[in-house]
Amino acid sequence: MNGTKSILLAGIGTAGSTIAREIRDAFDGNLRTIMCDTDAATAQMCEPFVLLGGNRLAGRGAGGDIVAGRMAAEESISAIDSHLDGVRIAVIVTTLGGGTGGGATLETVKHLARKGIPSIVFATVPFTFEGDDRQRHARSVMRMIEDAANASFFIPLNDLAAETDNMKEAFDIARARLETGITFFWRLLEKPGYLRLDAERLRNILSRAGHGRFAAVETSGENRAREALDRLLSSPAVSGGTGTVRAILCGILAGDDLRLSEVGIVAGGLRKAFSEPMRFDLATVNDEESFGGRIAAVAMLFESTPEESSGNKPKSVLSGSGQKNDRFVKSEATIWHGENMDEPTYLRKGISLGF
Amino acid sequence: MSSTVYATLEIGTSRTVLAIGESEAGEEMKLVSFASIPSTGVRKSQIIDINQATQSVRSVIGEIERKSKAEGGSIDIANAFLVINGSHVNATPLQSATAISGRNVTQEDVDRVTENARQIAGATGDLASLDIAEQDYAVDNMAGILNPLGMSGRALKLNVLHLTADKNRIQDAKTAADGAHLELRDPLFACTCAAEAVLDAHEKKNGVLVLDLGGGSTGYAVYDNEVLVDAGSIGVGGDHVTNDIVHAFSLPQSLSEVIKRRHAQATIADDEEAGRIVLSPSSSGGEERSISRRSLSIVVNARMKELIAIIREHLEEKELLARLHCGVVLCGGGAQLRELDTLIQEELGIPAKIGIPKRISGLPKDESPALYATAAGALLAARAAYPEEHSFFDTLKGIFK
Numbered sequence: 128m129n130g131t132k133s134i135l136l137a138g139i140g141t142a143g144s145t146i147a148r149e150i151r152d153a154f155d156g157n158l159r160t161i162m163c164d165t166d167a168a169t170a171q172m173c174e175p176f177v178l179l180g181g182n183r184l185a186g187r188g189a190g191g192d193i194v195a196g197r198m199a200a201e202e203s204i205s206a207i208d209s210h211l212d213g214v215r216i217a218v219i220v221t222t223l224g225g226g227t228g229g230g231a232t233l234e235t236v237k238h239l240a241r242k243g244i245p246s247i248v249f250a251t252v253p254f255t256f257e258g259d260d261r262q263r264h265a266r267s268v269m270r271m272i273e274d275a276a277n278a279s280f281f282i283p284l285n286d287l288a289a290e291t292d293n294m295k296e297a298f299d300i301a302r303a304r305l306e307t308g309i310t311f312f313w314r315l316l317e318k319p320g321y322l323r324l325d326a327e328r329l330r331n332i333l334s335r336a337g338h339g340r341f342a343a344v345e346t347s348g349e350n351r352a353r354e355a356l357d358r359l360l361s362s363p364a365v366s367g368g369t370g371t372v373r374a375i376l377c378g379i380l381a382g383d384d385l386r387l388s389e390v391g392i393v394a395g396g397l398r399k400a401f402s403e404p405m406r407f408d409l410a411t412v413n414d415e416e417s418f419g420g421r422i423a424a425v426a427m428l429f430e431s432t433p434e435e436s437s438g439n440k441p442k443s444v445l446s447g448s449g450q451k452n453d454r455f456v457k458s459e460a461t462i463w464h465g466e467n468m469d470e471p472t473y474l475r476k477g478i479s480l481g482f
Numbered sequence: 483m484s485s486t487v488y489a490t491l492e493i494g495t496s497r498t499v500l501a502i503g504e505s506e507a508g509e510e511m512k513l514v515s516f517a518s519i520p521s522t523g524v525r526k527s528q529i530i531d532i533n534q535a536t537q538s539v540r541s542v543i544g545e546i547e548r549k550s551k552a553e554g555g556s557i558d559i560a561n562a563f564l565v566i567n568g569s570h571v572n573a574t575p576l577q578s579a580t581a582i583s584g585r586n587v588t589q590e591d592v593d594r595v596t597e598n599a600r601q602i603a604g605a606t607g608d609l610a611s612l613d614i615a616e617q618d619y620a621v622d623n624m625a626g627i628l629n630p631l632g633m634s635g636r637a638l639k640l641n642v643l644h645l646t647a648d649k650n651r652i653q654d655a656k657t658a659a660d661g662a663h664l665e666l667r668d669p670l671f672a673c674t675c676a677a678e679a680v681l682d683a684h685e686k687k688n689g690v691l692v693l694d695l696g697g698g699s700t701g702y703a704v705y706d707n708e709v710l711v712d713a714g715s716i717g718v719g720g721d722h723v724t725n726d727i728v729h730a731f732s733l734p735q736s737l738s739e740v741i742k743r744r745h746a747q748a749t750i751a752d753d754e755e756a757g758r759i760v761l762s763p764s765s766s767g768g769e770e771r772s773i774s775r776r777s778l779s780i781v782v783n784a785r786m787k788e789l790i791a792i793i794r795e796h797l798e799e800k801e802l803l804a805r806l807h808c809g810v811v812l813c814g815g816g817a818q819l820r821e822l823d824t825l826i827q828e829e830l831g832i833p834a835k836i837g838i839p840k841r842i843s844g845l846p847k848d849e850s851p852a853l854y855a856t857a858a859g860a861l862l863a864a865r866a867a868y869p870e871e872h873s874f875f876d877t878l879k880g881i882f883k
Contacts, residue, residue, distance in 0.1 A: 194730065267732035454725045454735070458525040458698075461569060461717035463792055468718050471726040472784040480730060480777040 133215040134312060137207075138162045139235060140228035141188075142251075143221035144173045150220075150306050158313060161210045163235070165189045165199045165227045175210065179203045179231050183477070189226025191260075193268060196230020198477050204238050211239075216330050217246045220309055223281070224253040224261030229268035236275040245277040247333050249309055249341070254284045254297065273338045278429065280308070280341040286363040307343040311378050311412070311425045320385070320411030332376060332408055339429040340364040347421040352389035355424040356396040365400075365426055372401045376427040380412040382419035393424050486869075487514070490860035491539065491664065492565035492672060493655055495524045495698030495721055496815060498538040500546055500562065501854075503842070503861035507869075511861050513844035515557060516854070517545035526698035526717050527568030529654040536661035543662055561665040563864045564655055565856060567672040568699050569717035570648035571612070573710075576602050579639045587621065587630045587638055595619075595640040609646035612671045615710040617641040628707075645671055645713055670863050672856045673701025674713060676813040678866075679859030680837030680852075681705065690808040691797070692837065694856060695816025697721045702793060706805045716792055720816045723785050730781045731773050737761065741778065747820040748786045749828075751779040786822065790829040797830075809833035813855040 136158055138147025144162035151158045162173035167186025170176040178186055180199020189196040200207075211217075217239050221228040232248065239246045250272065253261040265281075273279045284301045312329065342364040346354040359365055377394050379385065394409045412418075454469075461468035466475055473480065485504045492499045502515040519541050523534025543559060550557040578598035582591050596616070603614050619627040621635035630638055647669060656666045673694040681690060686705040694701035698719045704712040723746065727738040745759050756775035763770050797803040809832040812822065817836050826834035838851045839858035845851050 193732070271729075271732070454721060454728070455525060458528060458530060459569075459717070461526070468722065468788070469725075471729045471781070472722075472788045473726060473730060473781050476784060476788075478780060478784050480774075480780050 132159050133213060134159065134316070135210065135214045135217045136160045136309070136313075137217055137219045137235065138173070139219060139221040139232045140164055140225060141166055141169050143219075143228060143232075144169050144176075146220050146302060146305065146309075148173050149302075150310055153306070153310065154313060154317075157317075159214075161207070163200075163203075163207065163231065165196065165231065177203055177206045177210070179227065189230060191264065192226040193230040193264060194226075194480050196226040196228070196232075197234045197474065198230075198479070199227070200231035200234035200238075201474065201477065204234070207235060207238065208242075211242060211244065214244055216312075216333065217244050218309060218312060219246055219248045219276075220250075220305070221248070222251045222253070223265035223268065224257065225264065229264055229272075233268055233271050233275060236272060240275060240277075245330060245333055246275075247278040247280075247312075248272055248276045249280050249282065249305060251301065251305065252281050252283045256294075278333045278339055278427075280339050280427070282341060283363070304343045307345070307380075307423055308341050308425055308427075311343075311380070314380060314412040314414060314417075315378065315410050318412050318414045320379075320381075320413040322390070322409055322411045332374070332406075339427050341425075341427050343423060343425045345421055345423045351422050352386075352392040355422055356393050359393070359397060359424055359426050360400055365397075365428060372428050372430050374406040374408070374429040375401070376408045376410075376429075378410050378412065378425040378427075380414060380418050380423040380425070381421070382415040383413065384420065385411065385413070385422065389422065393422075397426060486865070488861050488864040488868075489559050489562035490565050490670070490675075490857060490864060491542075491562040491659065491666065492567075492856065492860070493524060493529060493535055493538060493658060494521055494567065494672075494696055495527050495719060496696070497521055498535075498542045499565075499857055500539075500542040500559070501857035501861060502546065502557070502559070503858075503865075505861075505865050511842045511858075511865060513842055513854070513858065513861070515546050515549060516846065516857060517542050517549065519545055521697075523658075524698065526719070526721070527566075527696060527715070528570070528651055528698070529658055532654060532658050532661070535655070535658035539659050539662035539664060543664060559664060561667050562659075563860060564652065564659075564666040564669045565672050565675060565860045566612075566647055566652065566655065566669050567694065567696050567701050567715055568647070568651060569715050570651050571671055571701070571713070571715040572646055573713040574644045574646065575617070576614075576642050576644050577639055578602055578642070579637050582621075582635060582638050584634060584636060586632050586634050589631065591638050592619075592630065592640075595638050599640050599642045603642070603644045608649050610649045610652050610669060611644065612647055612669055613643075613645040613674065613710075615643040615645065615713075617643055617709055617711065618707075643710055643713070645674070645710075647671070667864075668867065670860050671701065671703075671713065672696065672860075673703045673715065673813075674710060675859035675863050676701075676837065676855040677703045677705065677710075677811075677859065678862045679839040679842065679855045680811055680813060682840065683708070685808040685811070688807040689802075689805040691793075691802075691806050691810045691832075693793070693810060693812050693814075693817075695720060695812065695814040695819075697815065700789060700793075700816070701814075702796075704797070704802050704806070706802070712796075712800055712802060714796075716789065718785075718789050718792070723782055723816075723819075726781050726785050727778065730777070733761075733773075741773075742782070743818070745775065745778060746782045747779050748783060748825040749779065749821040750783045751776045782819070783825070786819070786825055787829060790826060794830055803830065803832075806830075806832050809835065811835060811837040813837045813852055815853065817852050818850060 138144035151160045163177040165179045166188040221232045342362040344358040498521045499518045523531030529535045580595040619630040620639040677692040689706040692703045701715045758772040760772045823834040836852045842858040
């Protein structure tokens with residue numbers, strides 16, 4: 128595997144593309160990215176850019192219509208394909224609540240699954256103050272994305288920036304924490320510490336991860352490890368959740384001054400907080416330039432629902448030959464003229480529902 | 483005079499159905515008991531979880547027993563004919579021949595050429611034989627003969643349509659039933675069973691297509707000149723319509739199924755006044771939602787038009803469409819879809835109607851008779867195959883009233 132270049136960062140939608148561009152810029156451009164949006168205006172600030180649904184939407188955006196977003200992605204899937212050569216993991220960042228973030232992300236993830244490329248989705252759920260419509264739109268696609276992606280993190284912006292009441296600050300804090308979580312994968316590969324995860328092992332962990340929760344904190348000072356642990360454990364992402372935690376991926380990012388005892392405090396404390404038997408993977412990043420004097424701790428918790436724990440709900444799987452569909456996942460696909468009849472007809476035919 | 487009792491079991495995608503019929507020689511078949519429960523462990527007409535399917539069989543037997551007890555009797559079923567559907571069902575034309583060496587064709591020649599056809603059909607490897615439908619005879623180069631007796635020539639040939647199914651799928655059903663202590667007898671194709679119940683001789687003679695629209699697949703059977711000329715199954719059914727609704731409106735499967743049954747139609751609602759369907763907060767995850775009737779009709783229309791296109795292509799390939807002078811007869815749960823007859827008329831150019839079972843009494847009055855077409859036809863087919871062979875107690879361990 129060719130290190131960081133085998134991981135693709137895809138930003139979907141205007142906000143997702145912006146976050147992806149910022150992350151790439153933070154890495155001095157040394158990060159394989161694509162930005163995809165139905166709004167042609169996004170192209171001006173993002174490159175490489177894929178305009179989704181150019182014929183259908185004429186670059187004017189999906190107008191908050193999830194179905195339009197899905198069909199736009201379908202129309203442009205071959206353009207996305209041209210960026211997938213040699214990709215072993217795709218990390219997708221998007222914001223839910225609109226048409227492109229919800230709809231196009233779902234279709235893109237399904238396409239990646241057909242190509243056998245594991246996908247990890249980081250999707251923000253709108254702040255409560257953004258209104259009921261956006262919240263409802265977000266909820267309507269979360270389960271479908273969760274089923275289609277190998278690992279998915281739905282991050283309520285409320286949880287990421289609970290400490291401020293200022294709108295701009297709230298968005299900035301949320302975005303910074305999201306970026307810390309996402310860039311963790313690249314930092315792991317680019318600047319591994321003494322406890323390292325290579326790219327194939329990372330792919331292996333994430334391929335079977337499922338729905339997850341994610342928290343990232345940064346601390347400094349004498350008690351930075353203890354404080355990081357406390358803040359991780361009290362974060363809504365770690366303390367919340369209704370399912371059984373079955374795997375944790377813990378990352379500690381620090382400079383040259385990281386002490387073994389600090390790793391023990393964070394990793395040991397996190398492991399101890401969950402009584403269930405689970406898989407625990409730990410990795411450190413040594414990046415003096417970015418984290419000198421501070422530590423950042425990232426916790427990714429992958430959970431199973433009570434249904435899955437009792438074995439009642441089959442986990443969605445990637446089919447070797449490609450197609451995956453919730454209802455027909457275990458049955459032989461019905462193919463007619465090269466089309467999979469198990470996929471909804473209106474989607475395959477690009478029929479507008481005229482909501 | 484003693485009755486002959488037949489039982490049929492269908493482990494379908496949506497429903498598991500057990501029917502018991504009773505027949506006296508020369509009398510009409512009577513549906514004695516009928517139970518239909520939601521299936522589990524079945525997708526696209528194929529069992530994907532034997533244990534769940536076994537549970538469905540146990541439940542449907544339990545339901546028959548409960549009904550019988552409620553009527554003051556008791557039924558204990560020993561065996562049943564298996565009714566199957568699914569895209570693994572296929573029809574293949576075969577031809578057998580026998581020498582007649584210039585003399586007149588006798589009944590022995592006809593029996594011999596028929597037996598030859600059975601032997602050819604028997605060598606099918608992984609395929610189970612469902613039916614061998616005789617088409618016509620040929621004497622030397624003269625084809626299309628319906629009765630060859632008395633004709634003279636050098637060779638008598640018989641064209642048959644061999645209806646087959648995947649042996650493994652049948653074995654899965656047998657394993658599931660075995661777990662519920664029910665022995666399964668010969669497999670019967672659901673669509674030709676339904677045809678047996680709903681068609682009359684005039685329709686079979688003048689050309690008719692029967693569509694059995696099930697949950698996981700759609701069976702078809704074409705009759706012309708009084709014989710079955712084509713049959714098979716397409717792996718698209720009512721479940722696909724439901725799944726399309728799930729995707730289009732981000733609704734749960736169960737709610738989408740209800741919406742399909744109550745509100746779906748096969749043609750596109752042609753005006754903006756079609757309105758919206760309001761979903762109660764309890765059914766749509768705690769929020770009051772509504773969906774556009776027109777959008778729903780677009781989703782359903784797209785799926786049904788596509789299904790009809792598959793059927794049309796198939797009929798045209800075999801040059802059968804122009805022979806369907808009696809149109810299309812619809813059976814199965816999908817036949818209840820509103821405006822499906824109109825859509826078929828538009829897409830195939832021939833009339834369509836819902837099939838009503840004939841030659842059977844005792845059908846429940848509370849639901850559409852069309853829903854009983856397959857079960858009724860399967861009982862008739864079982865009787866046709868074994869007119870008097872099964873005594874009352876072969877099929878039932880006991881029936882006491």
